[in-house]
Amino acid sequence: MNVSADRRNExxxxxxxxxxxxxxxxxxxxxxLGANVTVVERAGMGGSAVLTDVVPSKTLIATxxxxxxxxxxxxxxxxxxxxxxxxxxxxxxxxxxxxxxxxQSSDIRTTLERAGVRIVIGEGRLLDxxxxxxxxxxxxxxxxxxxxxxxxxxxxxxxxxTAKPDGERIFNWTQIYNMNEVPEHLIVVGSGVTGAEFAxxxxxxxxxxxxxxxxxxxxxxxxxxxxxxxxxxFKENGVNVVSQARAEGVERxxxxxxxxxxxxxxxxxxxxxxxxxxxxxxANMGLEEAGVQLTDSGHIKVDGxxxxxxxxxYATGDCTGVFALASVAAMQGRIAVAxxxxxxVKPLNLDLVASNVFTSPEIATVxxxxxxxxxxxxxxxxxxxxxxxxARAKMMNVDQGFVKxxxxxxxxxxxxxxxxAPRASELIFSLAxxxxxxxxxxxxxxxxxxxxxxxxxxxxAARRLxxxx
Numbered sequence: 264m265n266v267s268a269d270r271r272n273e274x275x276x277x278x279x280x281x282x283x284x285x286x287x288x289x290x291x292x293x294x295x296l297g298a299n300v301t302v303v304e305r306a307g308m309g310g311s312a313v314l315t316d317v318v319p320s321k322t323l324i325a326t327x328x329x330x331x332x333x334x335x336x337x338x339x340x341x342x343x344x345x346x347x348x349x350x351x352x353x354x355x356x357x358x359x360x361x362x363x364x365x366x367q368s369s370d371i372r373t374t375l376e377r378a379g380v381r382i383v384i385g386e387g388r389l390l391d392x393x394x395x396x397x398x399x400x401x402x403x404x405x406x407x408x409x410x411x412x413x414x415x416x417x418x419x420x421x422x423x424x425t426a427k428p429d430g431e432r433i434f435n436w437t438q439i440y441n442m443n444e445v446p447e448h449l450i451v452v453g454s455g456v457t458g459a460e461f462a463x464x465x466x467x468x469x470x471x472x473x474x475x476x477x478x479x480x481x482x483x484x485x486x487x488x489x490x491x492x493x494x495x496x497f498k499e500n501g502v503n504v505v506s507q508a509r510a511e512g513v514e515r516x517x518x519x520x521x522x523x524x525x526x527x528x529x530x531x532x533x534x535x536x537x538x539x540x541x542x543x544x545x546a547n548m549g550l551e552e553a554g555v556q557l558t559d560s561g562h563i564k565v566d567g568x569x570x571x572x573x574x575x576x577y578a579t580g581d582c583t584g585v586f587a588l589a590s591v592a593a594m595q596g597r598i599a600v601a602x603x604x605x606x607x608v609k610p611l612n613l614d615l616v617a618s619n620v621f622t623s624p625e626i627a628t629v630x631x632x633x634x635x636x637x638x639x640x641x642x643x644x645x646x647x648x649x650x651x652x653x654a655r656a657k658m659m660n661v662d663q664g665f666v667k668x669x670x671x672x673x674x675x676x677x678x679x680x681x682x683x684a685p686r687a688s689e690l691i692f693s694l695a696x697x698x699x700x701x702x703x704x705x706x707x708x709x710x711x712x713x714x715x716x717x718x719x720x721x722x723x724a725a726r727r728l729x730x731x732x
Contacts, residue, residue, distance in 0.1 A: 272297035272604050278395050278407055279303065280387045280548075281415030283310025284589040285579030287371050289413050289596030294378040296604045301407055302380055303387040303397055307365075308372040311417050312589045314364050315437040322360035323440075324460060324621045326351070327467035331623060334467075338660045351468050353444050361440060383407070389549035392573050411575045411603055414550070414563060415596060418541035418581035425512030426452070426537050432515045433535045436461070446470045446534040450522050452510045453538035454481040456620050459493065461536055463622035466502050473503040473530055475510050475522065482620065486633060486681045488647065489626040492663050493683075496624065505530070513537065543582040560584060567610030569599035577603065585611070588618055614678070617695040619688035624664050627691035630679035630698040631669050642672040643679075648724040650684055655715035661685060668694065668704065668724045675730060676701045684717055693721060704728040 275298045279286045282304030293300045307314055333349040336342070343349075372382060383405075385397040395407045420435035422428065430438045436457055447470070451462045454476030466472045474481065474497070481497070481504060482490040497504055509525040513535050522530040543561045551557060554573035556564045562584030569577045577599035580592030594611060601608040617629040636643045650656040650664040661684065669679030680694035697707055707725035712718050 273299065274410075275299065275604060276408065276410045277301070277413065277600070277603070278387075278409035278411075279413045279415060280395065281310055281417060281580070281582075282308040282371075282382070283312045283415055283417050283580060283592060285592030285596040286310065286413065286415035287375060287596075288593035289415065289579065289600045290375055290380045291378055292597045293600040293604060294375075294380050296600065296606055298600070298604055300380045301383060301409075302375065303383045303385060303395065303407070305384070305386040307368045307384075308375065308382065309364075309368040310415075311419075311437070312592075313367050313371065317589055318364045318367050319360040319440055320436070320457075320460065320464075321621055322363050323356065324464045326356050326360075327464040328623060330469070331467050335660060349469075351445055353442060357440050357443070388547065389553040389555075391549075392553040392575060409575075412577070413569075413596065413599055414545075414548075414555070414571070414576065414578040414582060415580050415592065416544040416548070416582050418543045418587070420537075421540045421542050423452075423510070423512070423537060423539065426510065426535075428537060429515060432518070432520050432533070433513050433537065435537055439536055442534065446532075448473070448532035448534070450475065450520065450530055450532040450535045451538060452513065452522065452535065453540070454478065454504070454506075455484065455538065455540070456482065458536070458538040460621050461538065462497070462502055463493075466497070466500050467623060471501070471503075471532075473505060473532060475508055475524070475530070476504060476506045477509045479507055481506075482626070485620065485626060486628060486667070488633075488665065488667065489628070489681055489683045492624065492665070493620075493622055493626065496622075496663055510537075541581060541587065543584065545582055558584065565595075567598075568602040568608060569595045569611070570602070586613065586616060586618070588616070590618070591616060615695070615699050617691050619691065621688070624661075624683050624685055625687035627682045627687035628680070629691055629695045630677075632679060633667070633669065633681075636669065641669075641678065643669050644672055644728055645669050646724050646727045648720050648727070650717065650720060653715070653717060653720050655717050655719070656684070658715065659685065661717075666690075666720045666724050668707075668721070668728060670704045670728050675703045675705065675728070677704055677707060677725075680721075682721075686717075690718060690721070693718065 277298045279302045330349040385399040387395045387397045428435045449470045450473045451458045452475045462474045512523045514521045520535045556572040563578040565583045579595035620626040647667040664684040667681040677697035682690045704725045712722045
């Protein structure tokens with residue numbers, strides 16, 4: 264971006280509705296490119312991702328992992344004096360995770376303000392394609408004129424009509440931190456990423472956990488081998504997975520909850536988490552009146568550079584229904600402002616997305632899946648290397664997990680990968696680099712790895728994909 268372009272962008276008034284990852288990353292990018300940026304956020308910078316979703320939930324999961332390490336310390340010959348097992352003080356746990364969320368939100372706000380971004384706390388709606396009305400918490404209103412807008416309003420938990428959360432015994436994912444002690448028996452309805460993560464965490468924290476899955480396995484959208492490893496871990500750790508069962512309703516009776524299944528069975532527990540997806544926060548925002556077309560599900564239609572059907576309005580994140588990932592929202596936001604402000608830009612490529620499920624063990628994936636190969640969408644070679652022969656894994660007492668690499672048949676370029684292991688979210692980055700840059704399997708195989716290390720299995724898998732040339 265040259266200086267003259269930066270000066271030209273100073274006249275561009277960009278209003279961003281929503282301060283989550285898509286909104287604040289876009290704001291930083293637009294400010295760097297010289298635009299006049301205003302962010303309208305109703306709760307706090309970072310949005311639900313920071314305040315009620317990603318940051319607190321992953322902090323809880325980190326706490327659960329600490330419990331796991333203590334519980335298995337004797338395997339390493341380490342004895343914890345005075346304790347038969349790890350004990351979790353939930354007053355400390357919840358205080359810490361909520362404080363971390365507030366701290367992260369504050370850090371984001373400070374960073375944006377230093378970059379010259381104006382932050383307006385309130386709820387925004389479109390009056391037309393160039394005007395935003397903001398309702399402030401004190402009841403006052405203001406209008407903000409814009410040359411362009413970015414909609415980054417996220418989503419909220421989907422609720423079942425027969426399972427209304429009360430924030431005490433029946434929870435959605437934003438309320439789960441209200442508990443002041445480890446639940447006696449937590450029933451989790453929904454076996455997608457959110458349900459699986461909380462089931463894994465609360466199991467390690469000492470709760471009895473039942474996971475209700477409407478499908479034949481947990482994590483139906485993830486790699487089948489990875490889901491199988493997680494199911495084995497659940498079975499080993501005592502998580503009761505009730506598969507092919509749909510919850511019809513959740514009822515509270517005093518200090519108990521009853522979950523009624525479609526086949527008539529009733530599950531009884533002390534608490535219930537309903538994790539059945541999200542609904543975009545697009546209702547009553549004036550989007551359609553401003554020319555922004557929505558899907559039947561209420562998501563905003565966008566193209567590869569985050570444009571909506573209104574020429575000067577872009578959208579990013581969970582409200583677009585692309586991928587419900589903070590990293591994807593952030594990338595969509597950066598792409599949107601680059602396109603808007605004339606910077607170099609590449610359309611969003613979902614075949615390059617890396618993601619992680621923060622269960623124990625973690626499940627990380629990138630690029631083309633084995634399912635896509637099986638369906639004939641790609642011609643590829645696939646190799647899977649179990650971690651039970653990896654020296655570092657043995658030292659860490661890891662006997663579950665694997666690495667998998669997908670390479671394009673013929674060319675040998677890396678187009679996908681899966682890692683199931685502790686800290687898989689870190690290990691997947693090397694495969695994401697390989698996918699992003701179309702590296703050959705030999706490029707991965709011939710790169711030095713540390714011995715011993717879990718990453719050594721990535722190089723081993725790549726070596727097994729080598730073809731004599």
